[in-house]
Amino acid sequence: MSRGKNIGSPRKPSRAGALRELVLGPAGKYLLVGGLSFAVDFLLLLLLHEVFGVHLWLATPIAFLTSLAANYLLQRSFTFSGTSVKGTSFLKYMALVAFNTVAASFIVSGFEALGSSYMLGKVISTAAMTIWNFFAYKYWVFTAKTAAPDPAAGTA
Numbered sequence: 001m002s003r004g005k006n007i008g009s010p011r012k013p014s015r016a017g018a019l020r021e022l023v024l025g026p027a028g029k030y031l032l033v034g035g036l037s038f039a040v041d042f043l044l045l046l047l048l049h050e051v052f053g054v055h056l057w058l059a060t061p062i063a064f065l066t067s068l069a070a071n072y073l074l075q076r077s078f079t080f081s082g083t084s085v086k087g088t089s090f091l092k093y094m095a096l097v098a099f100n101t102v103a104a105s106f107i108v109s110g111f112e113a114l115g116s117s118y119m120l121g122k123v124i125s126t127a128a129m130t131i132w133n134f135f136a137y138k139y140w141v142f143t144a145k146t147a148a149p150d151p152a153a154g155t156a
Contacts, residue, residue: 030075033071033074040067041066080138096136096140100129104125
């Protein structure tokens with residue numbers, strides 16, 4: 001009796017393979033792009049305000065909006081492989097940004113209203129958004145295009 005490989009049977013992924021997929025797959029790419037977006041925001045704010053003397057009230061939104069644009073483009077093209085319809089994904093992304101802005105405001109203000117640290121609220125809101133944004137990006141914002149049925153390919 002031959003003891004060859006069992007072709008067609010599913011293999012259980014190794015721990016190293018699972019770790020590699022976590023780090024190099026969409027979740028790892030998502031976190032990398034998020035870190036790069038934060039760096040763009042932080043460094044551009046520093047550069048505009050400290051080096052070029054732009055007022056903080058103007059430098060802050062310029063840096064933030066630049067990082068949002070970078071985040072959208074990198075998440076779309078790198079993390080989620082540019083599979084969505086551009087205009088639709090951008091509108092969904094902006095709707096999610098609006099939702100996140102309101103959610104962060106409520107969470108941070110809520111912590112302060114309860115007598116806790118508003119900074120703790122900021123940390124918790126950022127952690128929550130990091131998790132729910134990954135799933136929102138993956139399953140809503142950057143979902144793959146679905147091909148429309150080809151009427152010419154009908155039945156013969």
